[in-house]
Amino acid sequence: MGAGEREEEGVRVAVVxxxxxxxxxxxxxxxxxxxxxxxxxRSTGADVVTGTGLDGALAGVDAVxxxxxxxxxxxxxxxxxxxxATDRLVEAGRRAGVxxxxxxxxxxxxxAEGGPEWAGKRAQEERALTGPVPATVLRCTQFHDVAAEVVALTREGEVARVPPLLVQPVAVTDVALALVETAVGPARGRVPDLAGPQTEDLVDMARRTLAARGQHLRLVPTWRGVPYGVEMAGExxxxxxxxxxxxxxxxxxxxDDWRAA
Ligand SMILES: NC(=O)c1ccc[n+]([C@@H]2O[C@H](COP(=O)([O-])OP(=O)(O)OC[C@H]3O[C@@H](n4cnc5c(N)ncnc54)[C@H](OP(=O)(O)O)[C@@H]3O)[C@@H](O)[C@H]2O)c1
Structure with a gap:
């Protein structure tokens, strides 16, 4: 091991x-x-918006x-x-030696412009990458439950609207593994995207999710009244x-979802 390198063992990581x-x-x-x-x-006593509890939570932490x-x-x-949230976190991180x-x-x-969350995520990335603590931004695709979430949001009686989107969903457990590797390693700025193994069509995902759960709904492929706009079409x-x-x-x-039901 060279000077300044750390064993990637026993790292203390704050999961905000x-x-x-x-x-x-x-x-x-x-x-x-x-x-x-x-x-x-907030349920463990720290709030990234007000800053309450952050100094205590980050004491002795190597990575956030x-x-x-x-x-x-x-x-x-x-x-x-x-x-x-990002300003408060990186300032508290700097004070704690993160x-x-x-x-x-x-x-x-x-x-694409995207919805409200995307505007926030762009601000979050920018603040983190220009802040006082060395940072890594890992972008990932939608999770496997994305079709089920859209159906839950748009369902009216026995009908649900689903946008005909191309996605390449990733398991949240795989995202967790990639985040562990990232957190215990050095800061790398922007890193390559993280995704699942293959491209899927959201309407087909919705159909297969409902079938696996034994639910019977009529699915309407449409860009109207759905949480993703037509600007998200294509790649x-x-x-x-x-x-x-x-x-x-x-x-x-x-x-796994079917076994857990
Ligand atoms: N869902 C997807 O397909 C997808 C895809 C790519 C990336 N992502 C990203 O993944 C991230 C996490 O998503 P998620 O689905 O895990 O979210 P989530 O289930 O809604 O969890 C949000 C977490 O943030 C905490 N939180 C909210 N406000 C807080 C505050 N003021 N202070 C401290 N903690 C606060 C919540 O805890 P308390 O309520 O106890 O405070 C909770 O632990 C998001 O930023 C999203 O952009 C999601």
């Missing part, structure tokens, strides 16, 4: 948003790999992984959330060149 759908498997994956995970969220999310409904509110700040972001952010949501493809396929996930 550690109670969320990415945060929970990330905390588990860190602990399984022999690292210490500190769960940071930001997997927070906001329900802000406007681009302005989402930008305010992620900009404030050596690596990691942001989980979304593939396609620079190819906007697909991973870029040199992307890292993780192994768990949509069919693998469906089988």
């Amino acid at each position: 948003g550690g109670t969320g759908s990415v945060g929970r498997p990330l905390v588990e994956a860190l602990r399984r790999a022999g690292h210490a995970a500190v769960v940071v969220s 992984v930001d997997v927070t999310a906001t329900r802000a409904r406007t681009a302005r509110d989402a930008e305010r959330f992620f900009a404030t 050596r690596h700040h990691v942001v989980l972001s979304v593939v396609g952010l620079d190819r 906007v949501l697909l991973p870029g060149r040199g992307a890292r493809l993780m192994p768990t396929s949509f069919d693998d996930w469906l089988l």
Whole structure:
């Protein structure tokens, strides 16, 4: 081992948003790999917007992984959330001597305007990459439950609307593994996109998810009244060149989802 290098063992990582759908498997994956995970969220007494509890939560931490999310409904509110949160996190990180700040972001952010969350994610990336703690931004594609989420949002009686999108979904557990590797390694700025093994069609994913769950709904492919606009059509949501493809396929996930039901 050269001077200044660290063993990638026993790293202390703060998972900000550690109670969320990415945060929970990330905390588990860190602990399984022999690292210490500190769960940071409002329910554990820390708030990234007000800054309450952050200094205490980051004491002795080597790396921070930001997997927070906001329900802000406007681009302005989402930008305010992620900009404030990132500024507070990296400032608290600098005070605590954190050596690596990691942001989980979304593939396609620079190819389309997107909804409110995307405006916030762009602010988050920019603040992290220009902040006082060396940072890495890892963008990933949608998770395997994206079609189920769209159906839950658009369902009216026995009918649900689904946009005919191309996606390359990734398992949240695979994202967690990639975040562990990223967090315990050195800061690398922007890194290649992370995605699942193959491209899928969202309407087909919705159909297969419903079939696996024994649900019968009529699906209407449309760009109207759905959470993704037509600007997301084509290859906007697909991973870029040199992307890292993780192994768990949509069919693998469906089988696990069905077994867990
Ligand atoms: N879903 C996808 O397909 C997808 C794809 C690519 C990237 N991502 C990114 O993944 C990230 C995580 O998403 P997710 O689905 O895991 O979100 P989630 O399940 O909604 O979890 C959000 C987490 O943030 C915490 N949080 C929210 N406001 C907070 C505050 N003011 N202070 C401290 N903690 C706060 C929540 O905990 P408390 O409520 O206890 O505070 C929770 O732990 C998002 O940034 C998203 O952009 C998602």
